[in-house]
Each structure stands twice: as structure tokens, then as C-alpha cells.
Amino acid sequence: MLNNKVSKAVRLAIAFGAVSTAAFSANSFAAEEDSVEKVERIEVTGSRIKRVDMAGDLPVTVIDRAAIELSGETSVADLLRNTTFNSLGSFRPQSGSSAQGATTVSLRGLGSDRSLVLVDGRRLPKSTLTGSSQDLNFIPMAAVERVEILTDGASALYGSDAIGGVINVILRKDFNGAEVTLGSGRIEHEGGDRENGSVLFGASSDNASVLAGASWSGRDIVYARDFPWYSPGGSVYSNNFTTFTTDDEGNRASNFDFFSPESTCEGVGNENFYRIGSRCGFNFAAVSADEASIKNRSAFVKATYEVNEDWSIFTNINIAQTKSFGRYAPGLDTTAYDAASSTVYISEDSPNNPTNPNSPIYDASLGLEQQGLDYWHRFAALGNRDNNLSSELKDISFGTTGMIGNVSVEAGVRKTLNESNNIGSGYILRSTARQYIDDGTYMLNDPFGASDEVKSAMTVTTSRVGKFNQEEFYANAAFDIMETDAGAIQAFVGFEYRSEDYADKYDSLSEAGQVGGSSGSSAGGDRSVRGLFFEALVPVSEEFELNFAGRYDDYSDYGSDFSPKVSARYNPIDDLVLRASWGKGFRAPSLPDLTQQPAESADSVSDEATCLAIGEAADCSSQINALVIANPGLQSEQSDQYSLGAVYQLTDAISFEVDYYNIEITNRIRAFSSQSIIDARLRGDSVPEAFTVSRSPNGAVTQVVRGFGNDGSLETSGIDFKANSMFEFGDMGSLRTNLNVSHIVDYSTDGGRNFVDDPGVPQMRVSLSNVYSFSDFDFTWNLSLIDSQCEDITADGECEGHIPSWVTHDLQVAYSTPWNGKVSFGAQNAFGKEPPLFAYDGRDYNFNLYSGFGRTMYLNFKQSF
Numbered sequence: 108m109l110n111n112k113v114s115k116a117v118r119l120a121i122a123f124g125a126v127s128t129a130a131f132s133a134n135s136f137a138a139e140e141d142s143v144e145k146v147e148r149i150e151v152t153g154s155r156i157k158r159v160d161m162a163g164d165l166p167v168t169v170i171d172r173a174a175i176e177l178s179g180e181t182s183v184a185d186l187l188r189n190t191t192f193n194s195l196g197s198f199r200p201q202s203g204s205s206a207q208g209a210t211t212v213s214l215r216g217l218g219s220d221r222s223l224v225l226v227d228g229r230r231l232p233k234s235t236l237t238g239s240s241q242d243l244n245f246i247p248m249a250a251v252e253r254v255e256i257l258t259d260g261a262s263a264l265y266g267s268d269a270i271g272g273v274i275n276v277i278l279r280k281d282f283n284g285a286e287v288t289l290g291s292g293r294i295e296h297e298g299g300d301r302e303n304g305s306v307l308f309g310a311s312s313d314n315a316s317v318l319a320g321a322s323w324s325g326r327d328i329v330y331a332r333d334f335p336w337y338s339p340g341g342s343v344y345s346n347n348f349t350t351f352t353t354d355d356e357g358n359r360a361s362n363f364d365f366f367s368p369e370s371t372c373e374g375v376g377n378e379n380f381y382r383i384g385s386r387c388g389f390n391f392a393a394v395s396a397d398e399a400s401i402k403n404r405s406a407f408v409k410a411t412y413e414v415n416e417d418w419s420i421f422t423n424i425n426i427a428q429t430k431s432f433g434r435y436a437p438g439l440d441t442t443a444y445d446a447a448s449s450t451v452y453i454s455e456d457s458p459n460n461p462t463n464p465n466s467p468i469y470d471a472s473l474g475l476e477q478q479g480l481d482y483w484h485r486f487a488a489l490g491n492r493d494n495n496l497s498s499e500l501k502d503i504s505f506g507t508t509g510m511i512g513n514v515s516v517e518a519g520v521r522k523t524l525n526e527s528n529n530i531g532s533g534y535i536l537r538s539t540a541r542q543y544i545d546d547g548t549y550m551l552n553d554p555f556g557a558s559d560e561v562k563s564a565m566t567v568t569t570s571r572v573g574k575f576n577q578e579e580f581y582a583n584a585a586f587d588i589m590e591t592d593a594g595a596i597q598a599f600v601g602f603e604y605r606s607e608d609y610a611d612k613y614d615s616l617s618e619a620g621q622v623g624g625s626s627g628s629s630a631g632g633d634r635s636v637r638g639l640f641f642e643a644l645v646p647v648s649e650e651f652e653l654n655f656a657g658r659y660d661d662y663s664d665y666g667s668d669f670s671p672k673v674s675a676r677y678n679p680i681d682d683l684v685l686r687a688s689w690g691k692g693f694r695a696p697s698l699p700d701l702t703q704q705p706a707e708s709a710d711s712v713s714d715e716a717t718c719l720a721i722g723e724a725a726d727c728s729s730q731i732n733a734l735v736i737a738n739p740g741l742q743s744e745q746s747d748q749y750s751l752g753a754v755y756q757l758t759d760a761i762s763f764e765v766d767y768y769n770i771e772i773t774n775r776i777r778a779f780s781s782q783s784i785i786d787a788r789l790r791g792d793s794v795p796e797a798f799t800v801s802r803s804p805n806g807a808v809t810q811v812v813r814g815f816g817n818d819g820s821l822e823t824s825g826i827d828f829k830a831n832s833m834f835e836f837g838d839m840g841s842l843r844t845n846l847n848v849s850h851i852v853d854y855s856t857d858g859g860r861n862f863v864d865d866p867g868v869p870q871m872r873v874s875l876s877n878v879y880s881f882s883d884f885d886f887t888w889n890l891s892l893i894d895s896q897c898e899d900i901t902a903d904g905e906c907e908g909h910i911p912s913w914v915t916h917d918l919q920v921a922y923s924t925p926w927n928g929k930v931s932f933g934a935q936n937a938f939g940k941e942p943p944l945f946a947y948d949g950r951d952y953n954f955n956l957y958s959g960f961g962r963t964m965y966l967n968f969k970q971s972f
Contacts, residue, residue, distance in 0.1 A: 152225075152255040152275040154654065155264060155599040156585065156644045164654055164676035164686045166752055166766045166827065168192075168847075170254040172279075177878060177887045179919055179933045179965060181290060181303035181324045182403060183251060184210035184243035187274060189891065191827075191849040191872040192258055196956030198240075200431055202328075202396040206236040207529070208431030208496045210243045210401075214258065214271035215770065215823060216854065216868070221694055223261070223269040226276045227423065230265075230605075235498060235527040235573030238609055238630065239697035245427040245500045245525075247405035249288065249305030249322035252279040258827060259768065260748045262692030263656040263672035266603075266638055270692045270746045270772065278409060278423075282309030282318050285972040290931075292965030295939055297333035299398070299960055301326040303967070314413040325402035328432055331392045334959055336944050336951055341388035343730070344439035345380055346371040346551055347483040348453070348461060349721075350475070351443070352804055359450065360803030361443035361481055363721030363729070368461045368470035370552040377487060377555065385722075389485040391436035397950075397959065399433035399494075418509035425502040435492040436485070438535040440623030443481040444732035444809060451541040453480045458547030468552045482544060488554040489566050490533045492624055498527040504579075518582040525576060531569035535623030536616065540565045569617050576608045593646035603638040609698040620707055628706030628735065630699045634664040650678045660693075664701065668693040668743055682756035689749040696741035696776055700815045703737040710781040710813075711949065716806030733781045736797060736814045744776045744817065764829040772821040775856075779818070781811040794818075819857040826850045840881035847874045860904045866945070867953055869894035869912075883924075887933070889917040893956060898945055910943045913957060928970045935963040 153165040170186070180186040188197055188210065195216035200208050211219035211234075219240035224231040226246060234242040254276050261269040286307040293300050305322035331337060347367045351359045365386035372380055372387035379390040405427040413419040442452040453460050455477050461468045462475045506519025543549035543565060549557050583601030590596075610631035616622050618629055640658035647653060654674045661667040672690030679685065710733040718727040752766035779798050785808065787794045794816075801810040830846040850871045854862045863870045873892040878885055891914070898908025919933030942957035952959060 152228075152273055153257040153259065153261055153264070154644075154656075155583070155601070155642050156597050156654075164652070164674040165257060165259050165688060166686075166750065166764070168256040168258065168829070170256070172252055174876075175248070175251065175254075176931070176967075176969075177876075177885070177919060177921070178889070179917055179931075179935050179967075181248065181292070181301060181965075182210075182244065183246040183248055183254070183276065184212075186248075187212045187243060187254070189874075190256065191847045191874050192256060192272065194825075194849060194851060194872060195868060196953065198955060200399040200401045200433075201954065202399045202433035202494070203435040204433075206234070207399050207433045207494055208242075208244070208401060208429050208498060209234050209236050209240070211237075211240045212243060212274065214256075214274070215768075215825070216851070217271035217770070217772075217821070217823070220697065221268060221270040221772075223265055223267075223273045224276070225265070225273060226425075227278055228275060229504070229521060229579070230577075231276075232500060232502070232523045232525045232577055233575050233607075233609075233697075235525055235575045235609075235611065236496075238575065238611060238699035242429070242498070244401065244403050244429045244498075245405075245425075245502075246276055247305075247320075247322045247403075247407055247425065247427060248303070248324065249286075249307055249320050250278045250318075250405075250407050250409075250425075252277045258766070259688055259750050260672070260690050260692040260746060260770065262668075262670035262746070263658050263690050264640060264642065266636070266658060266660050266670075267668075267693060267695040267743075270694055270748075270770065278407075279307075279309070279318055280409065280411070281311065281316060282307070283311055284309060286969065287972075288967065288969045290965060290967035292963050294329075294963050295961040296329065296335070296959075298327050298329040299963075301963075301965070316411050318409040319407065321404075321406045323402070323404045326398075326400060328396050328400040328434065329398045329960075330434075331395055331397045334397065334951075336941065337392060338951070339381070339388075339390040340392040340436075341381075341383050342391050342436075342439075342485065343386065343388070344441065344483050344485045345387040345389035346375060346485065346554075347386050348480045349443055349483065350478065351452075351481055354804070359445075359452075359481075360805070360809060361807065362803075362805060363443070363717065363807050365483070365721060366473060368468055368473070370468045370470070371461070374552055375554065379487060380485075389436070389487070391485075394434070394491050395436045396434040397954075399431045402430045404428045404430075418507065420505070420507045422505045423503070425500070427500045427502075429496075429498045431494075431496040433494045433496070435494070435624075437487040437489060437491055438533060438624030439483075439485050440535050440537055440540060441481060441483040442541065443483065451538075451545055453482055454545055455479045457545050459544050459551045467550070482551070484544070484551065486535050486540070486554070486565070486623070488557055489535065489562050492531060492533040494529060494531045496527065496529045498525070500525045514584050514586040516582070516584045519580070521577070521579040521581075523577045523579075525574060527571075527573040529569075529571040529573075531571075532566075534567050534569050536565055536567040537621050537623050540623065567616055567622055569622060570614045571612070571617075573611045574608065578606045580604045588643075591646065593648045593652075596646070597644040599642040601638075601640050603640075604635070605638075606633065606635045607698065608633045609702075611699065618704065628704040630703040630737070632664070632698045632702040634662060634698065636663070636695075637661045652676050656690075660695075662695055662743075665696060665742060668695075668745075684754040686752045686754075687750065692746040692748065693743045694746075694776060695743050696738075696815075699737075700741055700776070701737060701739050703735070703814075705737075706735045708733040708735055710811065712782045712785055712808065712811075714785055714808055716802070717808045720803070720805045720807035731781060731808045731811060733811045733813055736812060738795070738797075738815050741776060741815060742774060742817050744772055744774045746770060746772045760834055761832045762830070764827075764831075766827045767824070768827070769824040770822070774817045775819050775821050776815060777818055778815050779813050781813055784811055784813055821856050822858070823854045824852045826852065840879060843876075843878045843880070845874075845876045848872075864895075864897050864906060865900055866896050866898065866910065866947060867956065869896050869956075883922055885919075885921040885923075887917070887919040887921070889919075891915050891917070908945075910945050913940065913943055915940050926970075927972070928968065931965075931967040931969075933965055935965070936960070937962060 197213040214222040257273040303324040307320035367387035501524040504521035588596040642656040674688035748770040828848040871894040875890040895912040897906035921931040939962040942952040947953040
């Protein structure tokens, strides 16, 4: 019976996709008769039970080392962001963001905090910059053996965050010899040059093995002005004034009636200040960066020692560092959002008041009587805002595996220290700047003429120090319960304990709201998590098996959750596997959501009353002041999901795989945006009481209080299709082809309309890989497609406009040298396809979904010893 199951396992290994994303490994197609004796039980992501059948009851995609090298990518982050499962795109390093140096992945478009990333089956620590998602930059590319992507919920095994799926990065082992790689690349625009390299050493004896190495990769900063689609920005934070009204209690409310005399706009003598009607605009895009620079460095050691035939000990050490530099437009400030009577605004007799007849910037044509004013100023004379980020992860684990009778056991301890430091320069000290503007020490008609002493007194350096440290202990056991005619009933039980210590500390001035052009709120807390889990594999017959799993997690801060799962695998004929699963999952509220201190934010909204109050069209976009608060009463969100699938081996050379998934998230943890709160309040819809909208007497929004809350549901469903083929042509070489299609059927919230085809929600992503091998050469052509979308959605939910589909082609030629080296030359986006230029989230294109680099030429060299 075992040989029969092994035979099926080997035939279906091809169908399951031993390499099913970018390329195949030649050894994936070893002949069945040569493999039977070598097949042993293996563990695949999504199950803790080792088995002989690779085509299991859950959909898992594997990217092996050969596929990684043929992709042309230099980091794990870029490799995963470009998979079809990263359906709606995800965050990457960008200037002007509090998460500047982070890179994440979002499986099924459900968010990076619902996509769990493991390294050798253990959780990658969360980023100090977000506190809720995991930063892929900490995974050293040179150490990766393969990546397994489980596109099914897995809270029953792994706990929180595994709603969208699980990515398990498997590090190399059993490596003997040495390997050196060097590479560089250049985009077709200015900036963005990249580098990569690694040194790897491995040795083993009869009872010990060690792997050690170092790797590095990086990409230079890219400025917005260097892209061919660059257009000037027109921020109201330039050199503008607005009037205000005062109530009986002395509180002020802005009238948002922007204006600027010629002396404070054209007369400033800087081309980035320019006239837009009655007001002045500032071209922030001329100086700000689009993508922040990123430099990753890591060193790692992995060692195993067999104490005897039954027991071994192991240790893993990884030290990774990320550095990032980002540049944003000069600092800004306005007094318009500070309603208190104590606010230092431009007094009616100030030298900087254009309604003051004694002022050098007096402008009688304004037709205004002498009065106090608010200012909206861009402090370009003080220089740009620069942020230098450094993050470092120290990850060490030690454990043992062995046998106690017929029970396989494993236990280990792990400690991670994840720390970051962010230093910002060129920011504005509000109290000093406001006083200098009011008394004329700093003149708005001649800001660049201010003395160095004045500019220095107005400038502040900001700091942000973060940590997310973990301590972990785990133990588990795997054993056969009993033998049946259909095979052994296998079980796996385990326990995990994890403590989390999080802190995100801003400097005192930023916390107090005294820094212009920056918002910062400290957060911090700790908690512990205890998890108990089990899994059982029950063969009902030779062709049919059931898998049961469950996990109980107890959090010290909010409560507990239980996540069950049932899956089935049916093998009616040798070349066909049918599979199905159902399970529940959860996501715990993050420590930042529970502990964040109040922070100010300048949010863009569209509000008719505000637009009319500032003299703009009723559908304009305007910036308002928002206050972001924590919600210590958050509860976990829940998921209910199921999947159905089939794997079919059509011939020895061709296989297919298709899976349907359906996910419903309830009690959803979501960020209430300023726009959603404004809209809800206008409609009379229910929102958390703490989330409020304040308006001035003329109706303009003066402040929105927002944050995270449990609200409503999110539903999504779709189909994944894969096709693999391998054709041998004898002396003429071989052709390996792989097709991956991810198709979203539904993506909706609260039972409402389907968001598929909305801006940023493409219905389909496709990747097609072709590798032709001849003699010592490999020729690779990879195609990637992101489906078209609507340019906009009308109030009635109708599609308006068209964002075209985006198709790119990657080409590579690789030559294996006689001296055991390999040279690879390639081009990503070989034909320089520009991203669809439709404004999205304040940028010229969807920055998370597309790449603006154009053609990237690269050269890599690998030497093995």
C-alpha cells in the first residue's frame, strides 16, 4: 500500500507544482522509478503533519531557488510583491510616510496585517514602523532555499493574521561549498540604481552541518521630478493667507478664503512659488522623492548537530539591517486649525499682514479692512525635510528535535530584538516660527533673506525610536495514533508561548504638536500569547483522507480565540486530486491600535460645505486637520472561509491546478478615514462615538477625530488557476512553462456592491513564465499582467473612465560557465511600459500596484566553489 501511495505522490509532484511560480527545477521531473526509494514524509506549509503526498488538501505554491534567480529580483520583498497573490499591490519604501523603509505583502488584497509571514515555520517579527505588519526587508535573499505560499486561511495552525494566507520562507540547509554572487542594475530614469551581492559558505560531516553567509542589496532614491510624467504640484501650503471669524468665547474659525499678494508669491523669487488664481501654489513635486532609498544588509548562521541517531540540536542566528533615506518637500504650517484664542496668528498690526497699511506687503487691492489673519506657509528657505531611517533585527533561536519511542518531538526557544531609529531634519518649530512671522523677524515676502540665526532658531531635528521585541518558547509532538486498512492515523499537538514588547517613541516636541510638517504620536505596550493546537490526519480509504485541526489562543490584553479547520483530499484516479477545506480564523488587534497616543494628521477630503467655504468647486479636494486616537476597546476580527480545488496531471508533461476560495471577515478591524466619518455623519449613519466632525460657522470642517474600530464585514472570493508544462527536445534542449492566474470574483464590504474593477481593484493578475534551456544557456521570458480598472466610480456605483491593463515583459539570458560560474543578463519591463497615469492616493499612479521604474537592465554573476 505504501508503494502505491508513493507512486501516486511522485506522479502528482509535478501537478502540485514543485516550482509553480517563475520556473521549474530540472529535478522536479525525475523519473518515478528513480524516486520511489527516496521519497519520505515531508512537511508542507499549511500542515504540521509530514506526508508522502505533495498534492495535499490545501493550495500551496512553491518558488524554489532556481525560480528566484530566473526572476531577476534581488530581494525577497520584490519577489513576493510581484506574485499574482499580492492581488491589489502592497506598501513599498516611499518618502513622506511613517513606514518609509518597510516593504510588505498583502495576500488576496486583504492587507499586510492579514497576511502571515514565517521564516522556517516561525513568525517574522513585526515592523517597528507599523507595529501591525511584517517587514520583508529583514529576510536575507542569499539564505533562501524556497518560498511556500499557502493561499488558504491557516489560523488553526499558526494563529492570528493568517486570514489571507501564509508565506513560509524556507532557508537553505545541507549546503556544501562556497558561493559568491554580485549584481547591479539601472532603471531607465535618473536614480534608482540597484546593487546586490552575497557570500555563502556551507560544510557538513556525518553528524554536523553549518551554513553561514552575508548578503546585501539596495536601491537609490528616485525623485518625482525625474519621471517623464512629472507635473508641478500646487499645494495651498505655499505663502497664503485666510481670514477667520471669532465667536463670543473668542474661539476662531477659518473662512478658507485663500489669497496671496504678488509680493508674497511671485515676489518671493523662487520658481516653486507660483500663482494659481487669487492664491499662491507651491510645487512640492520639484523637490520631493517618489521612492525612498533602501539598503539591506544581513549576516546569518544556521547549524545542526546530531547528538545520536535519535536526537539533534540546532541554532539559527540572523542579524539584518535596513537603512533608508527619504526626502520630502520643505516643512509647512498653518494657524488656521488652531481655534484657541491663545494661538499666535498674524495680528492685525503685524509687518507680515497684507491688510495692515504700515506693512511692506500691504495690498489695498484685496479690499479687506485691517484684521488678523491665518497663514499657510511653506518654509522652503529652511530646506527640505530629510529622514534617515535605520532598522536592525537580531534573531536567535535554539532547539532540539528527537524521538521518544515512536513520538517525534521538537522544542525550542527564540528571541528577537527589532529596533529602529529615524532622524528627521528640516522640520519647523511652530512656536518660534509663529512668533517670528507675527513680529516680522521672518518676513513672508523675503523668506530666503532671513539670517542663518533666524532660520536655525525655527528649525528642529525630530527623532523616532521604535522596538518590537519577542521572546518565544514552543514544543510539539507528532505520532501515529493507530494503523487502519487505509493507513496510519497521524496526530500533531503543540504549545507556543510568545511575549511581545512594543514601543514607538517620538521626540517630545513632535508629541506635543509643536513640529510643523510632521505628526507623531507615541505608542507602546506589551502582551503575552499562549497557544495550544492540534492536527489529525485520518485516512478513510486509500483514496480519501480527512484532516482536522484546531488552535486556542489566549491574549493577555483582549481575550481569547479558537480557530477550527477541516479539510479533505480525494484521489479517485492516479492523476487527479480533489480537495476542499473549511475553517475559521481571527486577527488580534495590534498593539499600536490599542495604545497609540493622539496624533495630528493633515487629511485630504471632499466635503461640499468646506469646498464652498474656501471658494472652490463643490467637489474639490481639500486638506483638513485630523486627530488620530487609539481604541483600547478593540476586539479581534473573525473570518469564515472555505476552498474547493482540483489538481490534474493531463500527461507526463502537462498539469493543471484550479482552486476556488471564499472568505468572509466579520467584526472587521478597520481604520475609519476622515472621509468615511464625514460621509457617515452627513447620512446619519452609526460610527463610534469618539469619531467626530467639527465645523466652523460657515460649515467648513475644522477637525475630524478618527481611529480604528470594529465595524461591519468584508467578503471576497475568487479563482486561482495554474498550468505547468515541461517538454524535452533531446539535443535541442527543453522548454518549461508555467502559468498563474488569480481572478477575483467578489470583493465587497457589509454586503454592499462589488468593488472589483474599482480603481485599485483589478479583477485579474496573470504571470506567465517560459524557460528554454539549451546546452549551457537558459533563455527566460516572463510576462506579467495587471487587469484594467475603472478610472472612477459614480455616486450610483457606475464605472466611469478606463484604466488600461498593464502588461510587462521580463527577459533574461543566463550562461553556465565551465568554471562553475553563472552569468545572467536581463531586463525587467524590457519595453519600458509606463504605469497607467491615473491619480491615486495623492500620486500620479497607483504606487502600491505598479512600478514607475520603466526598463531595468541588470547583470548578475554567481561563482560556486
